[in-house]
Amino acid sequence: xxxxxxxxxxxxxxxxxxxxxxxxxxxxxxxxxxxxxxxxxxxxxxxxxxxxxxxxxxxxxxxxxxxxxxxxxxxxxxxxxxxxxxxxxxxxxxxxxxxxxxxxxxxxxxxxxxxxxxxxxxxxxxxxxxxxxxxxxxxxxxxxxxxxxxxxxxxxxxxxxxxxxxxxxxxxxxxxxxxxxxxxxxxxxxxxx
Amino acid sequence: xxxxxxxxxxxxxxxxxxxxxxxxxxxxxxxxxxxxxxxxxxxxxxxxxxxxxxxxxxxxxxxxxxxxxxxxxxxxxxxxxxxxxxxxxxxxxxxxxxxxxxxxxxxxxxxxxxxxxxxxxxxxxxxxxxxxxxxxxxxxxxxxxxxxxxxxxxxxxxxxxxxxxxxxxxxxxxxxxxxxxxxxxxxxxxxxx
DNA sequence: GGAAAGGCTGAGAAAATCTCAGTCTGTCTG
DNA sequence: CAGACAGACTGAGATTTTCTCAGCCTTTCC
Numbered sequence: 001x002x003x004x005x006x007x008x009x010x011x012x013x014x015x016x017x018x019x020x021x022x023x024x025x026x027x028x029x030x031x032x033x034x035x036x037x038x039x040x041x042x043x044x045x046x047x048x049x050x051x052x053x054x055x056x057x058x059x060x061x062x063x064x065x066x067x068x069x070x071x072x073x074x075x076x077x078x079x080x081x082x083x084x085x086x087x088x089x090x091x092x093x094x095x096x097x098x099x100x101x102x103x104x105x106x107x108x109x110x111x112x113x114x115x116x117x118x119x120x121x122x123x124x125x126x127x128x129x130x131x132x133x134x135x136x137x138x139x140x141x142x143x144x145x146x147x148x149x150x151x152x153x154x155x156x157x158x159x160x161x162x163x164x165x166x167x168x169x170x171x172x173x174x175x176x177x178x179x180x181x182x183x184x185x186x187x188x189x190x191x192x193x
Numbered sequence: 194x195x196x197x198x199x200x201x202x203x204x205x206x207x208x209x210x211x212x213x214x215x216x217x218x219x220x221x222x223x224x225x226x227x228x229x230x231x232x233x234x235x236x237x238x239x240x241x242x243x244x245x246x247x248x249x250x251x252x253x254x255x256x257x258x259x260x261x262x263x264x265x266x267x268x269x270x271x272x273x274x275x276x277x278x279x280x281x282x283x284x285x286x287x288x289x290x291x292x293x294x295x296x297x298x299x300x301x302x303x304x305x306x307x308x309x310x311x312x313x314x315x316x317x318x319x320x321x322x323x324x325x326x327x328x329x330x331x332x333x334x335x336x337x338x339x340x341x342x343x344x345x346x347x348x349x350x351x352x353x354x355x356x357x358x359x360x361x362x363x364x365x366x367x368x369x370x371x372x373x374x375x376x377x378x379x380x381x382x383x384x385x386x
Numbered sequence: 387g388g389a390a391a392g393g394c395t396g397a398g399a400a401a402a403t404c405t406c407a408g409t410c411t412g413t414c415t416g
Numbered sequence: 417c418a419g420a421c422a423g424a425c426t427g428a429g430a431t432t433t434t435c436t437c438a439g440c441c442t443t444t445c446c
Contacts, residue, residue: 023394036436250412253423
């Protein structure tokens, strides 16, 4: 009983691209460049021996095969996500401690984060900090930073916010195990409005 | 709607290790060394923040969390496998052309492959060849070789056979898109007896 | 015509993963 | 009890995969 299926990274790229019908948008979602998506999808198509997309000047279209494939891949991904959320953080219900760099806090909407009632159940406290070490020490659960740390063992989720001065992209940094939990999702959604 | 879950390679290692309750056996199945499995599983556990296995002197045991996780991961993998088989090769029902290196054919059981009725529906012809190029030219669908080619864009499946002289490990080489199809499975099963 | 958008590609950089060789612990054997 | 063995772990370095970057191409829209 051996499972055999294509590169799982390729499937991830396909799934996102098919959902958006855009390599560029998929790239944004997955935090890579469009070229990377293009290459992943192409490799996937080569390994399956079929075309999943039709590239038209007006945009992408799923082929018949791609359209058949997508919902089943999505279902599998749902299962992986739910299974992971179910076992992973023994922190269901725990409130998170969050750090924000001082430079960033001046640029965030005033309403955030102290006065957002919606986040009360998820946030224990918010401190000024940009110390990534604090995450490893368990002093902080997450950091909001204006730059990526690109630290391989941390999860970084980009968030595009409307700020005082035009749009601001910030990064929500956590241990990987916290990247998907209810608390994190609630915070990110609230941030993005 | 963004899916977030741990490294898919790590999940693959976990799934195989949990099924065998052995890192070594999982390594054999996935065609890597036990050290690689050990590292993958460890990374997965770190990213989830929980232990999936208990390492006892007598062997591996799943933790409660690991045991909860496994069936759901397996189900997701089933779905990926089935979806892939459903869309992938437009060769359902096609018979395969197979090449066998001359050195190898002398060492295979006499019964194979020409006289195996079970394989009739799956094999069109068998030729003497060890030319990997022929796979890319579509002149051959698969090769049976005594060594790995380690060609990145080909799928190689090791097969342990009872041969004239003790055990013989050979490699079934195909395009990745053919690695999982019914024909291939039938041939491999027949080979392994 | 000119600019903008989106996808593609090749080269090289970066990251993830694997192998290798050696270690350790516990079990089995005589 | 010594010795052999089995299986898991580890760090260093090699290998492979994946990503970025910069530039190109085609189509659409002013």
